[in-house]
Amino acid sequence: MRLKSWQEIPWGGLIVEAGNAVEYNTGDWRSFRPVRDKERCTNCLLCWVYCPDSSIIVKDDKVVDIDYMHCKGCGICAEECPVKCIEMKPEAEFRKEGR
Amino acid sequence: MDTLVTQKVKGLTGNDAGAEAMRQINPDVVAAYPITPQTELMHAFAAYVAGGKVNTEFVTVESEHSAMSATIGASVAGARAMTATSSQGLALMWEVVYIAASLRLPIVMVVVNRALSAPINIHCDHSDSMGCRDSGWIQLYAENAQEVYDNIIQAVRIAEHPEIRLPVMVCMDGFIISHSLENVKIIDDKAVKEFVGEYKPPWSLLDTSHPVTVGPLDLQDYYFEHKRQQAEAMLKVPSVVKQVGEEFGEKFGRSYSFFDTYKLDDAEVGVLALGSTAGTIRVVIDDLRKEGIKIGLLKLRMFRPFPVRELADAVKHLRVLGVMDRCISFGAQGGPVFMEVRSALCDLAEKPITRSYIYGLGGRDITKEELQSLGRELNKLTKEEAQKEIVKYFGVRGDD
Numbered sequence A: 001m002r003l004k005s006w007q008e009i010p011w012g013g014l015i016v017e018a019g020n021a022v023e024y025n026t027g028d029w030r031s032f033r034p035v036r037d038k039e040r041c042t043n044c045l046l047c048w049v050y051c052p053d054s055s056i057i058v059k060d061d062k063v064v065d066i067d068y069m070h071c072k073g074c075g076i077c078a079e080e081c082p083v084k085c086i087e088m089k090p091e092a093e094f095r096k097e098g099r
Numbered sequence B: 001m002d003t004l005v006t007q008k009v010k011g012l013t014g015n016d017a018g019a020e021a022m023r024q025i026n027p028d029v030v031a032a033y034p035i036t037p038q039t040e041l042m043h044a045f046a047a048y049v050a051g052g053k054v055n056t057e058f059v060t061v062e063s064e065h066s067a068m069s070a071t072i073g074a075s076v077a078g079a080r081a082m083t084a085t086s087s088q089g090l091a092l093m094w095e096v097v098y099i100a101a102s103l104r105l106p107i108v109m110v111v112v113n114r115a116l117s118a119p120i121n122i123h124c125d126h127s128d129s130m131g132c133r134d135s136g137w138i139q140l141y142a143e144n145a146q147e148v149y150d151n152i153i154q155a156v157r158i159a160e161h162p163e164i165r166l167p168v169m170v171c172m173d174g175f176i177i178s179h180s181l182e183n184v185k186i187i188d189d190k191a192v193k194e195f196v197g198e199y200k201p202p203w204s205l206l207d208t209s210h211p212v213t214v215g216p217l218d219l220q221d222y223y224f225e226h227k228r229q230q231a232e233a234m235l236k237v238p239s240v241v242k243q244v245g246e247e248f249g250e251k252f253g254r255s256y257s258f259f260d261t262y263k264l265d266d267a268e269v270g271v272l273a274l275g276s277t278a279g280t281i282r283v284v285i286d287d288l289r290k291e292g293i294k295i296g297l298l299k300l301r302m303f304r305p306f307p308v309r310e311l312a313d314a315v316k317h318l319r320v321l322g323v324m325d326r327c328i329s330f331g332a333q334g335g336p337v338f339m340e341v342r343s344a345l346c347d348l349a350e351k352p353i354t355r356s357y358i359y360g361l362g363g364r365d366i367t368k369e370e371l372q373s374l375g376r377e378l379n380k381l382t383k384e385e386a387q388k389e390i391v392k393y394f395g396v397r398g399d400d
Helices: A046-050 A076-080 B014-025 B039-050 B064-076 B087-102 B127-131 B145-160 B189-196 B223-252 B277-290 B308-315 B336-345 B368-380 B383-388
Strands: A032-036 A056-059 A062-066 A086-090 B007-012 B029-032 B057-060 B081-085 B108-113 B138-141 B168-173 B182-187 B259-262 B269-273 B295-300 B302-304 B320-325 B353-359 B391-394
Touching: A032 A062, A046 A056, A046 A076, A076 A086, B007 B014, B014 B039, B014 B081, B014 B108, B014 B145, B014 B168, B014 B182, B014 B189, B029 B039, B029 B064, B039 B057, B057 B064, B064 B081, B064 B087, B081 B087, B087 B127, B087 B223, B108 B127, B108 B145, B138 B145, B138 B223, B145 B168, B145 B182, B145 B189, B145 B223, B182 B189, B189 B223, B223 B302, B259 B277, B259 B308, B269 B277, B269 B368, B277 B295, B277 B368, B295 B308, B295 B368, B308 B336, B320 B336, B320 B368, B336 B353, B353 B383
Parallel strands: B029 B057, B029 B081, B081 B108, B108 B168, B138 B168, B269 B295, B269 B320, B320 B353, B353 B391
Antiparallel strands: A032 A086, A056 A062, B007 B182, B138 B302, B259 B295
16 A cells, blocks of 8 residues: 555544444464364354454455454453464464564 | 724733733633643633633633643644743643644734743743754744733734634743733724634534544655654744734734844844843843944744844844843753854854853843943954853853
8 A cells, every 4th residue: 555645644633434444454463373274163152242353354244354454362262262273373474574 | 103993001911911912812722731921811811711811711620631631622623722831831731732732723822931940940941842843833933911912812813813723832930021011002802803803723523524533653655744844834924923913013003023123223232032131131132232342132032943045134234142041951062042043143144142041041041231231242343252152151150
């Protein structure tokens, strides 16, 4: 995303488009990444209920993905999963840069 | 003086004059907490609210931090919002004072200047408002009750100007102006109403059909750009202050700009001051001129933004310039006004000899006789002497 100049943005940090947080990558703060074992998942959707960042993506009553652009790695999904099919793995294992 | 609008002369204190201006402006919201010497201003305004003379929602809060917070909340909701404070009250407001400017809210706040603790002191100096000179607020200083009244009315127009949208502090000397009774020309209610106009906020938090987010997180990627915008807004202030001051003059017979001068054009020696001391200096200048000293005054009205070029132009012909600060900037070379003036003169090929005078702290009186001796001292001041003693504490026991 091209960053805008001071002449191009609303004054005082005002955000004029509602709901534009969806465009902001907050997932890069994450130090642990939730990884779901699809085989053991029962699709009870408790992770979807508990996720504070709406990062569990559900389609047709089934968990289909995790939104890593917005998941901050809090681990609530892994904690609440009744069959313990979500594992919190160090983010470093997935990132090559900076190591 | 011929004016287009009828004006009644009333005997008012600075605080009463401030409350009178606020009554005529009739702001949507005023949130305030009492503190000496501002108390009487809000006391008088609260009486207008209680008596139904204004439509203002008056919010009595539990602290100055809350006063400014509530004023910000009202402004964000699209209201014309005002408050007033002094000294420790302004100090307690500190973090939200910055937020008002950073969110670009056109709030007008009367600051009745008072010394800062410790030791505790209720009397006048400019430490409180000078302390927030980097907060992003516009600052206007008044010489007397008339200017308090006139400045408050103009401040509304300056703050709300669509190219600016910055808060304005209207400063008056505690007790010396706030509690002294003077003749003040009061403009007709209707004319003030027309002059300030109706406030039309460009956005409002209560406008649910155009939702906005105010004051969100702003990190390494955009914070700097927002600060740059504020710096730019400050650059646009002088032309608006001038335009509003001229329009005020055309309508009501009293014009305003960044500063006012008295016998400065042909002067060799200049004194620069703000607030009520400027009034005393006018009298002293007449006395000293009789002694043959070619002395003049520059009274600064707008300290923020600082009128760099205009001020340098106005004083560059002087041989000597004494700059009066009713405030200490601890550890700095001279008072806040002095530092700005020196910086403004820095690039001139030929510039006056300057000296910083720190005076009147904690309400210490400054008399005609003292100012006469200051004028005589400046008249004899050599470059060598000035360099040897750049800062003088004037009127304190223990120094000459």
